[in-house]
Amino acid sequence: GQNIDQPTEMTATEGAIVQINCTYQTSGFNGLFWYQQHAGEAPTFLSYNVLDGLEEKGRFSSFLSRSKGYSYLLLKELQMKDSASYLCAVRGNAGNMLTFGGGTRLMVKP
Amino acid sequence: EAQVTQNPRYLITVTGKKLTVTCSQNMNHEYMSWYRQDPGLGLRQIYYSMNVEVTDKGDVPEGYKVSRKEKRNFPLILESPSPNQTSLYFCASTLGQGDRGGYTFGSGTRLTVV
Numbered sequence: 122g123q124n125i126d127q128p129t130e131m132t133a134t135e136g137a138i139v140q141i142n143c144t145y146q147t148s149g150f151n152g153l154f155w156y157q158q159h160a161g162e163a164p165t166f167l168s169y170n171v172l173d174g175l176e177e178k179g180r181f182s183s184f185l186s187r188s189k190g191y192s193y194l195l196l197k198e199l200q201m202k203d204s205a206s207y208l209c210a211v212r213g214n215a216g217n218m219l220t221f222g223g224g225t226r227l228m229v230k231p
Numbered sequence: 232e233a234q235v236t237q238n239p240r241y242l243i244t245v246t247g248k249k250l251t252v253t254c255s256q257n258m259n260h261e262y263m264s265w266y267r268q269d270p271g272l273g274l275r276q277i278y279y280s281m282n283v284e285v286t287d288k289g290d291v292p293e294g295y296k297v298s299r300k301e302k303r304n305f306p307l308i309l310e311s312p313s314p315n316q317t318s319l320y321f322c323a324s325t326l327g328q329g330d331r332g333g334y335t336f337g338s339g340t341r342l343t344v345v
């Protein structure tokens with residue numbers, strides 16, 4: 122089975138940097154995804170890691186360590202619109218299915 | 232525009248009255264899936280399909296049925312809805328194994344069973 126853990130809530134200040142951690146224990150691993158979800162809306166794709174290391178995309182970066190079962194999402198130059206939930210998801214070996222963590226609700230304050 | 236379309240967006244129904252939530256994608260994706268999202272529980276997979284006529288149970292399949300008669304459509308059927316199926320439902324699709332973009336999600340269906 123899959124077990125994915127991430128903090129429930131975080132608060133940060135506009136303009137700052139925030140790191141959202143995700144740890145996972147899975148029976149198979151074929152990639153880790155981060156999604157952003159605003160309240161009541163569909164999740165939207167942010168990043169994908171399958172090899173160890175850092176992937177950077179604009180203000181967002183994601184890191185993966187497969188040996189540690191660990192990932193983080195780094196958000197720089199925070200903006201008010203970044204207030205949302207951030208979902209960590211792992212793709213296992215069975216088909217192409219994603220298992221999601223409970224999500225981290227990020228509140229950005231002025 | 233590449234998208235996953237769910238209908239309806241909102242639905243209020245009574246216990247026991249059969250309903251179907253439709254899902255269609257125009258990206259020729261092989262994989263499709265249904266999730267429900269509840270406060271404090273995150274997204275949980277109900278059923279998934281790896282191709283036409285190939286479906287399998289996810290983590291919370293009880294009380295739901297699906298079918299995949301065509302590649303683009305993947306309806307979710309609640310034969311006898313109950314109040315514990317009140318939730319926000321998402322349909323999602325992806326190209327196939329190794330797709331770096333993961334799933335594309337529909338806009339969601341907020342279902343209330345009274």
